[in-house]
Amino acid sequence: MSGAGALLVAGTTSDAGKSVLTAGICRWLSRQGVKVAPFKAQNMSLNSMVTADGAEIGRAQYMQAQAARTEPKAIMNPVLLKPGSDRRSQVVLLGRPIAEVDALEYGAHKERLRAVVAESLAELRAEYDVVICEGAGSPAEINLRAGDLANMGLARAADLPVIVVGDIDRGGVFASLFGTVALLEPADQALVAGFVINKFRGAAELLAPGLDQLQALTGRPTLGVLPWRLGLYLDSEDTLALDAPRPDARAPYGDQTLRIAVVRFPRISNFTDLDALACEPGVVVRYAASPGDLADADLVVLPGTRATVADLAWLRETGMADEITRRAAEERPVLGICGGFQMLARRIDDDVESATGGAEGLGLLPASVFFADDKTLGRPNGRGYGEPVTAYEIHHGIVDVEGGEPFLDGCRLGAVYGTVWHGAMENDGFRRGFLADIARRAGRDFTPAPDVSFAALREQTLDALGDLVEEHLDTGALWRLIENGAPAGLPVVPPGGAPETSLGTTTDK
Structure with missing residues (x-):
């Protein structure tokens, strides 16, 4: 291929399939011997990773870099927004936090970020043959268009052709696709x-x-229809993915089934930690929002x-804190x-994340926590259950362990375990030892099954995404x-509604 090509994958909504389609295109191109990289200009997500x-x-x-078989880099996601409340987010620029802002304050950073x-x-684009860009949310969020960094603002600035993906399972896909363009x-x-x-x-x-009529209305073809595949929610950015159906355990639900309940905090982050547990035959992972959801776990x-103190208050308000305390006592x-x-x-x-001064913890582990201004980002390694463990850490909170038995970097007291290490369960030997315990x-x-490889299962899923692109899209x-960008002469689609001549007028007298 001569020169550097690029493409932007936009979506009608959040969780429409942009992330998995981008990964699938990256894997398909990698198979063709193309040096390809993913890119998302601005991402709002509480699921993050350390390079x-x-x-x-x-x-x-x-994950998309893994699909492309290339080393993940900060420039693949230069702006990451991590919400800490409904109004404020941490701004991470090229892999390092630079500010805590609300929506209005964020505007002051836009030109620097752009x-x-x-x-x-x-x-x-200078380093790779092809860059596959992923949009954010929907490009039709017209209230945000003026400051857009990740959708049509990026496409216009970099002259990127755009394809728009819509989720037919939600319903209304034709209206969503037409309306997005219009x-x-x-x-x-x-x-x-x-x-x-x-x-x-x-x-x-x-x-x-419907596809024929959509093309007649917009002058744009549908490049493919991807079939439903259960279990292709790899490393989702949105908690919407937690509502999607997930595969049942591959063993009967009975005495040999291990039941795991995950508390679904309002600001839950890095819930990808649990994917490795769910890959085990005979393990059922579900998300819990009430004390009853924990009963048989x-x-x-x-x-x-992303909001430790606030989510701890929520845990107490829901009654789940009391249930967890009872469990520990038993x-x-x-x-x-x-x-x-x-x-x-x-x-x-905590005078950093919540700025509330802090709170009493549940007191189930012999430790205390203070929040540092500087964020800890790292890729630690150690051992657990006699097995090597590699992990990653992302936190402001520093835990001072004051007793108990060692558990990774944290501690265990009775049947209560704690660690700040994310990704530990992706280590097969450690995961099997932990689940057996x-x-x-x-x-x-x-x-636990002796031959389950989380890394191999991820590769199989990435290959499945590549297969979907190769088999169901017009490659x-x-x-x-x-190679060539968007075709010239694509027609303008007028917005639906009143005829153009009457727009902005009134018939009231």
Whole structure:
């Protein structure tokens, strides 16, 4: 391929399938011998990962780099926003936090961020044959268009052809695709070259008339229809993915099934930690929002959170804190990861994340926590259950362990475990040792499978995404867009509603 090509994958909504389609295109191109990289200019997500050189990026971009078979880098996700409340987010720029802002304060950073986004994309395009960009949310969020960094603002600045993916499983996909284009100004529409429909299940012949009519209305083809595949929610950015159906355990739900309940905090982060547990045959992982959801669990997990003190208050308000305390007293297993570990401590002093001064923890582990101004980002390693463990850490909270038995970097007291290490369960030997320990403590007749490789299963899923692209998209049309950009002369789609001559007038007298 001559020169550097690029393509932007936009979506009608959040969780429409942008991340997995981007990953699938990256894997498909990598198979063709193309040196390809993913890119997301601005990402709002609480699922993040640490690169080899200690930079924090969106977990989805890390996964997409794996799909592309290239080393993840901070420039693949130059701007990461991590919400801490409904109004404020931490701004992470090129892998390092630079500010805590609300929506209005964020505007003051836009020009600086826009320059970094442009430089990052230019650097990737110079290094790689192809860059597959992922949009954010929807490009038709017209209230945000003026300051847009990740959708049509990026496409216009970098002259990127755009394909728009819509999730037919939600319903209303034709209206969503048509409306997305129609709401864009003409110069933005000129870059939208086609559509992809995601999560289709049904009779293709019933869908075909709609595809023909969509092309007649917009002048743009549908480049493919991706069939429904359960279990392709790799490293999602959105908690919306937690509501999607997930595969049942691959063993009967009975005495040999290990039941794990994960507390679904309002600001839950890095819930990808639990994917490795869910990959085990005979393990059921579900998300819990009330005390009753914890009742029959063999293990309760308090995962990471971007709002430790606020989510601890929520845990108490829901009554789940009392249930967790009772479990600990009965020697029933509880695991805290990062923010969840911090909640299990005796005291949390926080003038950084919540600026509340802190709170009393649940007191189930002999530890205390204080929040440092500087964020800890790292890729630690150690041992557990006699097995090597590699992990990653992302936190302001510093845990001072004051007793108990060692558990990774944290501690264990009775059946309560705590660590700030994310990703530990992805280590197969450690995961099997931990699950065997939990099964023994829970009195469950469960033995982990000896041959499950989390890394191999991830590769299989990435290959499955590549297969979907190769088998169900018009890859020739994708190549042409990547090499040549959006076709000239794409028609302008007028917005629906009143005729143009009467727009902005009134008939009231």
